[in-house]
Amino acid sequence: MPAASASGTAPSSERSDLAVDLARFAAGLQAAQLDARVVAAVKTNILDTLACALAGSSAAAIGEVASLVQEWGGAPQAGLLAFGGRYPAHHAAWANAAMAHARDFDDTHDAAILHAGITAVPAALAAAQLRGGLPGDELVASVAAGLEVTCRLGTAIRMDVMRSGFIYTALLGYFGATAAAGRALGLPQAQLRDALGIVYSAVAGNLQVTREASLMKRVLPGMAAQAALVAVQMARKGIHGVQGVFEGDYGFFPLYLRGEAHADAAREDLGRRFELLNLSYKPYASCRNTHSAVDAVLQLRAQAGDGAEVEAVHVGVNQSGYQMVCVPEAVRASPRTVVDAQFSIPYCVAAAWIDGGLRLGHFGPEALQRDEVRALAARVRPHVDEAIERGWGRSITPAHVVLVLRDGRRLEARVDLPRGHPENPMSAAEFAAKAADCASLAVRPLAADTATRLAAAVEGLESLPDVSALVRLLQP
Structure with a gap:
């Protein structure tokens, strides 16, 4: 009998890697297949993440990131939130994800110990604009794919964050952002699988940034979103990624997590049960x-x-x-x-x-x-x-x-369950107040009713013909 691999599963030659399942799920996900609870949860995440980005736009280190994007210039593919202008999609995703995390006000999965929206939402938005003319229901499906991949990988891990030495937000966000961007770009399953194999070469994110209070803590998720946009475009050009992404001999689970992760936990009921429903939202802008x-x-x-x-x-x-x-x-x-x-x-x-x-x-x-x-x-x-x-x-x-x-x-x-947990949720009034507070801190003045208009636009995403309008709403 063949020996099991370090991840506790059969050798990759005898079964398909988890990347196949995740690519199949993301590429095939349709908004019409999602029940009302999942759609509402995805919309909540989009609204909360974009509101947090407005607040983060004026936080330390974000102006410097934005100025680099502006200095580099390039193809006008995707919009820079709060600052304005259009830049290459991977640069816009980088800056937008960094600003969404800068105030530490964004979502969390309390069991997985990670943030999911700050990589999935900016990556999906950048890819949507790169593709052009993406309607709102397609954005919902793309963000759902990214959130679910990140959350499922997080709950599959058995190793404690502090013992691993990694920040799971960034580490797993590379894969979630790639799923979101690949779905928004319309990649077929095989190319999305390649994109996951390509982005694996970039996966990183260490806890030293929190121990030293480095502002890189804010930028790490942006690097994940940026790498995802590069990966999906490379895959679209026909470049092949590694195949044993998660369960290969040197795959993510054995190499990064020393086998303390279970691929089958990530596979279980994929597409039928949504782990993103267990995301929490923050009433306080702290860890x-x-x-x-x-x-x-x-x-x-x-x-x-x-x-x-x-x-x-x-x-x-x-x-x-x-x-x-x-x-x-x-x-x-x-x-x-x-x-x-x-x-x-x-x-x-x-x-x-x-x-x-x-x-x-x-x-x-x-x-x-x-x-x-x-x-x-x-x-x-x-x-x-x-x-x-x-x-x-x-x-x-x-x-x-x-x-x-x-x-x-x-x-x-x-x-045991802090405010904002699904079993101890924030009220609609609390969400509205949070969005208004965030909008008031935008680096450049926005219309006084920006938070209200953002909430209305997200609520009506199914009728939005082009999600670029959502980005323009958040630009001066």
């Missing part, structure tokens, strides 16, 4: 691993009453969450940069307690200098909660918060 703690402390704030003074805040989380948003301890307790603050439970908890919420304005250079927030952040004491680790080790972390008040009271709250 999702901070959100349960913020929700818990806001609950306790309401219980404590006005005038309550905090002696200490103890926050229990899982090991992965602790490593991501509590380490290095000194940096997280006293963040000096916006990225430090976005990845800091002490800062997010302190700001939420003092102001009764956590808003976009808390993640700017001036907000980081507030003495009262810094003083309270120093009294926030995160730790690994063994009970949470046992039950939620491979997930966005829950939080068990113990609030010690100076009047002697001790209040406790635990949040």
Whole structure:
């Protein structure tokens, strides 16, 4: 009997690689086949991702990325959101994806620990414009394909993010963005399969950027979207990609994840059950691993009453969450940069307690200098909660918060599913307020009703004859 491969499956010579299944799914997906729940979820993702891009357009590092795109110039294939102008599709996808992630306000899959829309939506939009005249229902199918590929790959992985050393958003986004772009460009299954094999040569994205609070954290998803646009165009020219993309001897699962991923989990009910329905949306512009703690402390704030003074805040989380948003301890307790603050439970908890919420304005250079927030952040004491680790080790972390008040009271709250999770969803009013806040931060002034018009355009995508109109709506 032949030996199993490192991914725990039969050798690739005896079965087709997962890339075949993913290419077949993406190339053949039709909007008319999607049930109403899936269509609504895809529209929500498109709206949220584009709104986040408007806010991100004015964030640090994005202006420099946009200026490079403008300096390079080239074929006017796809629009640059917020800044305006048309550029080569792969450059537009790069900049648009980077700005969609820049505020860390975009979707998450809480079980897979990744963002999906920031690679799928910009890649699909760029490919749609490259193709020309793509109607809105085709965009829905393309984004659905990209979201589903990214989410399914994420849930197939058994290795914890921190142990892997990779950011799954970027790493898996290369494949999801390729599925989205290939579907929008109209590639047949064989060429889309080649595109997945081509983009595999570019796959990357490491956690060092979060440990050092590098602004490259914002740019990594853009590199995935950019590589996807290059890959699908190479495949369309007839260039063949590797065939053992995921399960080959040196395929993605054995090489990047040391076999701790299960291809069959990604294949199961593909096209019948949609993992994208499990995407969460963020009420706070910070790492999702901070959100349960913020929700818990806001609950306790309401219980404590006005005038309550905090002696200490103890926050229990899982090991992965602790490593991501509590380490290095000194940096997280006293963040000096916006990225430090976005990845800091002490800062997010302190700001939420003092102001009764956590808003976009808390993640700017001036907000980081507030003495009262810094003083309270120093009294926030995160730790690994063994009970949470046992039950939620491979997930966005829950939080068990113990609030010690100076009047002697001790209040406790635990949040397992933070606000925005499918089982604890944001309201329509919250989504509308988020979109309006995001639009107000666009790098160039947009019409006052941009957020409302964007929501209406996305809701009516099926009747939109050309999705280029959606891009023009978000340009000055």
